[in-house]
Amino acid sequence: MSNKYVGKEVPQADSWLKVTGTLKYAFDTFFPGTLYAKLVTSKYPHAKIKNIDVSEALKVKGVIKVATGKDFPYRLGLYLSDRDVLAVDKVRWIGHPVAAVIADSLEAAEEGAEKVKVDYEPLEPVLTVERALEKDAPLIHEKLGEYRVFPGFHPIPGTNIANLFELKHGDVEKAFQEDDVVIIEETYRLPQISHVTMETQNVLAWWRFDDYVELWTSIQSPFATRFLMADAIGLPVNRIIVHAPPAGGGFGLKAGLGWEPLVALLSKLVGRKPVKLVLSRAEQMTSAPVRDGFIAKVKAGFKRDGRFVAYQADFYLDAGAYADYTINVARTAGYSADGAYDVPNVHVKSYAVYTNKIPTTAMRGFGHPENHWALELTLDRAASVLGIDPVEIRRRNLLKPGESVRATGERVREDEGDPQKVLSVLAQALEPDHVDRPSEPWKVRAKGIALLVKAPSQPPNAGSSAVVKLNEDGTIDVLTGNGSMGQGTPTSLAVIVAEEFGIPLEKVKINQLEMVSTDTNPYTWQTVGSRGLFSDGIALLRAIEDAKNQIKDTASRVFKVPVSDVEVSDGYAFSKSHPWIRKEIKEFAMGYTYPDGTTVGSPVIGRGSYAPVLNTFLDASGHGSNTVFHTYGGTGVELEIDLLTGEVKVLRAIQVYDIGKAIDPLLVKGQMDGGFIMGLGSALYEELKFGEDGRVINPNLINYYVPHFEDMTASMESYMIETPQKDGPLGARGVGEHVMVGVAPAIANAILRATGVKINQLPITAEKLWKAIKEQKPELIEKAQKLFFEEGIKEVQQV
Amino acid sequence: MVVLKMKTISLKVNGITKEITVEDNELLLNVLREKLGITSVKAACWRGECGLCTVLLDGIPVKSCMTLAVETDGKEVITAEGLYSDERAKKLMESFVKHGAMQCGFCTPAFVVTSHYVLTKNPEVDGEELKKELNGVICRCGTYYQIYEAVKDAEKYYKKETKS
Structure with a gap:
C-alpha cells in the first residue's frame, strides 16, 4: 500500500x-480589565539592595501596586533553583528585575517604573569567566549549596561554578605521548547571542478566586512550567492551568520556566485581577536569558594517517547570572564533545560559570553549536597540517553504527543512521575540490564542510x-x-x-x-x-x-x-x-x-x-545511557571572500541529514533552509556586545543584526537520507535543531581552506576577517589591492 | 506634565469605517490591536526595526508602530485578513501556503501585506528588487527562500489583472 x-x-x-494573521498567539490574548506589569531593572552588575522606595511610583495615576523581591520568597529553576522571582537582597546583572509595577495601562506602569527608587551598595562585579574562576573572585551565588539540584548535576558551592561535568574515556595523556601523534591545540570562542524570537516573551496570568491559577503564555513547555511553578510556590500541580497558544518562535528561549510565576504572583497581589507582562525587545535582550558565551581549550591528537586518537577539551560556558538551564547546556556540550567520530581517548571538563552578566539558557541545539564549533574546526586544522582532505579525514574517523562506542560508553546503534552516506552525499553535492573562479580577481572562492550529530538532551524519564x-x-x-x-x-x-x-x-x-x-x-x-x-x-x-x-x-x-x-x-x-x-x-x-x-x-x-527505555543519569565519569536517538548531518557551503573588505558572501548552502523518514518533506526542507539562515546569522553577524560594566550595549534589531531577506543564500539544497530508526515513528528522527549546528564551522573551514586564515571566534564580521587576513596572510591583501588597482587602471584606459 | 489632547478620527479598516477617539500621541499599532482587536498586526520591536506591524495605508505599506493614529484620519487601512477578499491576494496567500512560506507565522501577515503591495505595483518585479522590497520585514525562522518562491509563483495572478 x-x-x-x-x-x-x-x-x-x-x-x-x-x-x-488570525492565528492567536499569547501576545494576542486580551481580557477586559487586564492590568499591565512593567519591570524595574538593576543599573548595577553586582550590588546589595539597600532600600527600595516605591512611594513616588504609587502616586502615578493608574498605578495599583509595586512588587519587590521580598514579596515573593520563592526559588525558581529547571535543573538548578538559582533564580529569584524578583531580586532578593542583591542584584546580579544590569537588567536584573528588582521590582514590578502593576497599573491599569502600560503607560502608567512605565511611568511608575521610572519612579521606583532603588538604593544600591555596589559590589565588585565579576565580568569574565577567567575572573570568576579565580580563588579570590567574589561569589555571585553565596547560597549555591542550598539550591535544589536535579540529579546528575554537580554545582560547586563556595565557587562560581554552577556545574562541572566530566567525561573520561580511555587515556588521553598516554595517547598524546605515543609516537607518530600530531597534536593540534586551539582556543575557540563563541559570543552570547539572542534567540530573537519575533514574539517576545509574554504572559497573561489570572490567579482566580477559587485559587486556581490560569496562564496564557508564549512557551515551549506548558507541563514543565506547571510542575516547576507548582513545586516552587507550593501548589498542587493541577491548581495551575497553563495555556500555550502557538509561539511566535521558540528556539529554546521558551523552554524551561519563564516569567509565569512572577506574573501569576502579581495577579494575586493586586486582588486576583488578570495581569499581562509583555517584554519589549530591549528587555528581551537585557533582562531575559540568551545563549551562553563559550570558550573551548582543546588539544587533539591525530595519527599521521588521519586517525583521531585523543581529544582533550576544557569547555567554559559563561552562564551569566543564572544557570538553571545552562548547567545542562554545559553537560550536553561535554558528553557529546566527540561528535560523529570514534575517538578512543577522550577527556572533557565542561564548566558552567556564573558571571555578573545577562543570564543564559537553552538555544536551538544547545551544547552542539558550541562543541561542534571546536570539534569541526579542529578536524580541518588537522587535515591541513596532515595534508589530508577534509572529507577524507572525516571518512576515516566516523562512528560505525553497530560497532563503535561513544565516549559515554553508549554503543552506537545499528539503526542509528548512516554517517558515511551523509558525508558522501555532502561531498558529491558540494564537490569541495572543485572551486570556481571568483567573480572578481580580488575575491576568493571557497568551499567548506562540517558534520554533526545530536541527540535530544533530556532527563531519562x-x-x-x-x-x-x-x-x-x-x-x-x-x-x-x-x-x-x-x-x-x-x-x-x-x-x-x-x-x-x-x-x-x-x-x-x-x-x-x-x-x-x-x-x-x-x-x-x-x-x-x-x-x-x-x-x-x-x-x-x-x-x-x-x-x-x-x-x-x-x-x-x-x-x-x-x-x-x-x-x-x-x-x-x-x-x-x-x-x-x-x-x-x-x-x-x-x-x-x-x-x-x-x-x-x-x-x-x-x-x-x-518514555525513554532504560536511560540513566550519567555517572561521575560521564558514563551512562542517556540518549534515545541520534541524527547525523552535514553542512556544506560555497562562499566568496572579498579580500579588500573581509566581507563573506555565502553563495550556496548544502544540508544533508539522515532523518530516518521524511514524514513531511515540505516542513523538513523549511527547517533545513531556515536553520541555515539562523546559522548564517550566528556565523557572520550576531553578537551581544557588553560595555565595561557588563551591560548589553546592543539590545535592539539595528545594532544586533539578524539575517534579512537580502542575506538569503541564492542556492539552498537539501538532502534527506532515510535510514529508518527502528523504534522511531514510521522510522523518523528529529532534525529541527541540527540544521543550524554545522553552518558556522563549515564557513570557517571554507575560509581556512581557501586562504589559510584561522578564525577561532564568531561572528566572522568583515572587519574581523579582514584583520585576521592582514595579520595571518598580509600578502593576500596586498595582492588583492594590486589586482584591484590594475583593474581600475584598465577601466580608466578603456574610457 | 504632558497634556494629551483627544481627537476623534474617521478610519476605514478592512472596508468598515469607524469613528475612533484617540490620544494625539497614540500609535496606529495600538489603535488597531487594542481598540479594534485586529491582532494580525504584530509587533516585535515597537521602534520601526522589524516590520512586523506593517499595514497598507491608502494602499502603501507603513509601519503602524511609527505612524500616529491622528495622521490616519480619513484614510483607509488594510491588514492581512482584509486582503482575503481580494482574489489576487487570496491567490498570493494560497501560494504562501503551498510553498510552506511560514514557520511560526508571526511575521507572515506583514509579508503577505508587503508582497501584495509589491506585486500590485509591479507583477514582473525583478528578483533582486523583490528581495530589496521585502528586506524591511524580519523572519527569524528564516523562511525567506520559501517566501521568495511563493511571491514569484503568485506573479501570474497579478499580471492577469494588469492586462484586463
Whole structure:
C-alpha cells in the first residue's frame, strides 16, 4: 500500500490562519480589565539592595501596586533553583528585575517604573569567566549549596561554578605521548547571542478566586512550567492551568520556566485581577536569558594517517547570572564533545560559570553549536597540517553504527543512521575540490564542510502522551502535548493519523484551538531538543493502536469473526479472511448500533504514552545511557571572500541529514533552509556586545543584526537520507535543531581552506576577517589591492 | 506634565469605517490591536526595526508602530485578513501556503501585506528588487527562500489583472 500523506508535501495545518494573521498567539490574548506589569531593572552588575522606595511610583495615576523581591520568597529553576522571582537582597546583572509595577495601562506602569527608587551598595562585579574562576573572585551565588539540584548535576558551592561535568574515556595523556601523534591545540570562542524570537516573551496570568491559577503564555513547555511553578510556590500541580497558544518562535528561549510565576504572583497581589507582562525587545535582550558565551581549550591528537586518537577539551560556558538551564547546556556540550567520530581517548571538563552578566539558557541545539564549533574546526586544522582532505579525514574517523562506542560508553546503534552516506552525499553535492573562479580577481572562492550529530538532551524519564478520539462522522480529534512554534510537528502528527487510519487528512484535527492546555492535552515533558516528532510520535502511534483495537473488538463481534481477523485501514474495519465483510470506521466510532438499537462497544478513545527505555543519569565519569536517538548531518557551503573588505558572501548552502523518514518533506526542507539562515546569522553577524560594566550595549534589531531577506543564500539544497530508526515513528528522527549546528564551522573551514586564515571566534564580521587576513596572510591583501588597482587602471584606459 | 489632547478620527479598516477617539500621541499599532482587536498586526520591536506591524495605508505599506493614529484620519487601512477578499491576494496567500512560506507565522501577515503591495505595483518585479522590497520585514525562522518562491509563483495572478 503506497502512502497517501506520509512523504508528501503537506503545508502546516494552521497555514490559513497564519497567512491571514488570525492565528492567536499569547501576545494576542486580551481580557477586559487586564492590568499591565512593567519591570524595574538593576543599573548595577553586582550590588546589595539597600532600600527600595516605591512611594513616588504609587502616586502615578493608574498605578495599583509595586512588587519587590521580598514579596515573593520563592526559588525558581529547571535543573538548578538559582533564580529569584524578583531580586532578593542583591542584584546580579544590569537588567536584573528588582521590582514590578502593576497599573491599569502600560503607560502608567512605565511611568511608575521610572519612579521606583532603588538604593544600591555596589559590589565588585565579576565580568569574565577567567575572573570568576579565580580563588579570590567574589561569589555571585553565596547560597549555591542550598539550591535544589536535579540529579546528575554537580554545582560547586563556595565557587562560581554552577556545574562541572566530566567525561573520561580511555587515556588521553598516554595517547598524546605515543609516537607518530600530531597534536593540534586551539582556543575557540563563541559570543552570547539572542534567540530573537519575533514574539517576545509574554504572559497573561489570572490567579482566580477559587485559587486556581490560569496562564496564557508564549512557551515551549506548558507541563514543565506547571510542575516547576507548582513545586516552587507550593501548589498542587493541577491548581495551575497553563495555556500555550502557538509561539511566535521558540528556539529554546521558551523552554524551561519563564516569567509565569512572577506574573501569576502579581495577579494575586493586586486582588486576583488578570495581569499581562509583555517584554519589549530591549528587555528581551537585557533582562531575559540568551545563549551562553563559550570558550573551548582543546588539544587533539591525530595519527599521521588521519586517525583521531585523543581529544582533550576544557569547555567554559559563561552562564551569566543564572544557570538553571545552562548547567545542562554545559553537560550536553561535554558528553557529546566527540561528535560523529570514534575517538578512543577522550577527556572533557565542561564548566558552567556564573558571571555578573545577562543570564543564559537553552538555544536551538544547545551544547552542539558550541562543541561542534571546536570539534569541526579542529578536524580541518588537522587535515591541513596532515595534508589530508577534509572529507577524507572525516571518512576515516566516523562512528560505525553497530560497532563503535561513544565516549559515554553508549554503543552506537545499528539503526542509528548512516554517517558515511551523509558525508558522501555532502561531498558529491558540494564537490569541495572543485572551486570556481571568483567573480572578481580580488575575491576568493571557497568551499567548506562540517558534520554533526545530536541527540535530544533530556532527563531519562522525559515522557510524552497522546489521545485519539473518534467523532460520530468518523472524523478524528488528536490531542498531544506537543506545542507549535513553527516547527510543524503537530502537522506531521496529523499526517501520521490520517495515514494510519487511511482517512483524508482534512478529517483529522490536531490540538483543539491550535493550543496546548495542561487541562485538556495529555502530558509531554517539553517541546524541545528535536524530541517532539520522535517522542510524541511514538505515543501517538500507541494511541492509534489502542483506538484501532477498540474498533477491532467491536467489529469482530459485529462481523462474527475473531479479533485477530479484523484489520483497520483505508477508513474501514474489515475481515482479513473475508475482505468483503467491512464497514466504515465511523460505524464503530460511538460503538456499533444495530437497527433495533442494541449497541455493542462504546465511544472510541485511544491513549498512548512513551518514555525513554532504560536511560540513566550519567555517572561521575560521564558514563551512562542517556540518549534515545541520534541524527547525523552535514553542512556544506560555497562562499566568496572579498579580500579588500573581509566581507563573506555565502553563495550556496548544502544540508544533508539522515532523518530516518521524511514524514513531511515540505516542513523538513523549511527547517533545513531556515536553520541555515539562523546559522548564517550566528556565523557572520550576531553578537551581544557588553560595555565595561557588563551591560548589553546592543539590545535592539539595528545594532544586533539578524539575517534579512537580502542575506538569503541564492542556492539552498537539501538532502534527506532515510535510514529508518527502528523504534522511531514510521522510522523518523528529529532534525529541527541540527540544521543550524554545522553552518558556522563549515564557513570557517571554507575560509581556512581557501586562504589559510584561522578564525577561532564568531561572528566572522568583515572587519574581523579582514584583520585576521592582514595579520595571518598580509600578502593576500596586498595582492588583492594590486589586482584591484590594475583593474581600475584598465577601466580608466578603456574610457 | 504632558497634556494629551483627544481627537476623534474617521478610519476605514478592512472596508468598515469607524469613528475612533484617540490620544494625539497614540500609535496606529495600538489603535488597531487594542481598540479594534485586529491582532494580525504584530509587533516585535515597537521602534520601526522589524516590520512586523506593517499595514497598507491608502494602499502603501507603513509601519503602524511609527505612524500616529491622528495622521490616519480619513484614510483607509488594510491588514492581512482584509486582503482575503481580494482574489489576487487570496491567490498570493494560497501560494504562501503551498510553498510552506511560514514557520511560526508571526511575521507572515506583514509579508503577505508587503508582497501584495509589491506585486500590485509591479507583477514582473525583478528578483533582486523583490528581495530589496521585502528586506524591511524580519523572519527569524528564516523562511525567506520559501517566501521568495511563493511571491514569484503568485506573479501570474497579478499580471492577469494588469492586462484586463
